[in-house]
C-alpha cells in the first residue's frame with residue numbers, strides 16, 4: 001500500500017510541478033527496482049533514539065539537537081503535514097488511513113505504543129527489519145537500551161574537544177551559537193568527568209595527552225566505529241594548517257579564563273581539528289563531518305562548502321585518516337564528487353534522501369556514480385522530529401527515497417549505454433552496503 005501512495009504522489013509531482021527536463025530519468029526499470037528493494041542496507045548516519053521507560057526521555061540522540069535553538073522554517077518535505085509520512089505509518093504500524101486527522105493520529109499513537117510494548121528492547125531492531133536495514137549507525141552522545149551491535153554501531157561526538165576556551169565572542173555573533181556553544185561546554189565537562197578530571201590541564205601537551213587522546217580511546221573502547229564533527233554548526237569549515245607551538249601559546253594564555261582574540265582561538269581550533277582527526281585515524285576511527293546547507297535559522301551557509309576541507313584532506317599527516325562528508329556537502333554535491341578523488345574521502349547522501357525528492361536525488365547520485373562509485377555511502381539521517389514523526393518515519397521516507405533515486409539514476413545510465421544491467425545491480429549493492437563494509441572493515 002505504501003508503494004501506491006508514494007507512486008501516486010510522485011507521478012503527480014513529475015507531471016504537474018517539476019520543470020520538464022528530457023535528460024532526467026523519470027521512471028526506473030522495474031526489475032532493477034525489485035533487486036534494489038532486496039538489498040540489506042548499511043545506514044551510515046542517523047540519530048536513532050533509545051528505548052525509554054515510562055516518563056523517561058532521550059535527549060542524547062544529538063550533541064546539538066534542534067530543540068535547543070529557536071524554531072526555524074523547515075524544508076517542505078520535512079514538515080509534519082507531509083502526507084508521505086502516512087506511508088511510513090501504514091508500512092510500520094498498520095495505519096489504515098491516508099490522512100492525518102486528529103482521531104486517526106490518536107489511533108496511530110496507540111499502535112506505536114503497542115509495537116513498542118510487544119518488541120521491548122528489540123523494538124529498534126524490529127524497525128530496521130521493516131526498513132530493510134541490516135546495520136544502522138547511531139550518531140549519539142551515548143548508546144542506550146535497544147541500540148545493540150551489530151545492528152546498531154556508535155558514532156560519537158568530538159567537537160567539544162575543539163572549543164575548551166571561553167566561547168563568549170562566538171555566542172554574541174549568532175543566535176544558534178548562543179544555544180549550541182553551551183551544549184558543547186556541558187559535553188566537554190562530561191568528557192572530563194568520564195576521565196575523572198575536574199579541570200582543564202594547564203598546558204596544551206597535557207590537554208592533548210590527558211584529555212583529547214584518552215577521550216577518543218574511551219569512545220573506541222565503548223564501541224565507536226567513527227567520530228563525528230558537527231563543527232559547521234559552530235564555525236566555518238576553513239580548518240587550515242596551524243602549528244602546535246602557536247596553538248600552545250593560545251591555550252596556555254587563555255585556559256585560565258578571559259576571551260581569546262577570535263583569530264587566535266581559530267588557530268587553536270584549526271590545530272585541534274587536525275590533531276583529533278590524526279588520532280582518530282591512528283585508532284582506526286573514521287571521521288564524519290557534517291556538511292549541509294543547514295539547519296537552523298542562523299546556520300553559516302558560507303562556511304559550509306566541502307571545498308573548505310580541501311587542505312585538511314590533503315594534509316600528508318592526515319592521509320591515514322578516512323573522512324566521510326556526511327550529507328554529501330549538499331547543495332555543493334558536484335564539489336563533493338571531485339573531492340572523492342582523494343584516497344581518504346567518502347561521502348554519504350543522508351538527509352538529502354529525506355529533504356529532496358527522488359528525481360533530484362537521482363541527479364546527484366548519477367553524477368557521483370559516474371565519478372567514484374566506490375566512495376558513495378547510503379545514509380538516512382533518521383531522527384526524532386515531531387511527536388508522531390520519529391526516527392522510524394524519517395528513516396522510512398529516506399530509505400524509500402534512496403532506493404527510488406538509485407533506481408532512476410542507474411536506469412538512466414543503463415539506457416544511455418554507460419553500464420550493463422549486471423553492473424547496475426553491482427553499483428546498487430556497493431552504494432547501499434558494500435562500500436561501507438569495505439570502509440569500516442565489517
Ligand SMILES: [Zn+2]
Nearest residue numbers: 045046047381
Ligand atoms: Zn545528522
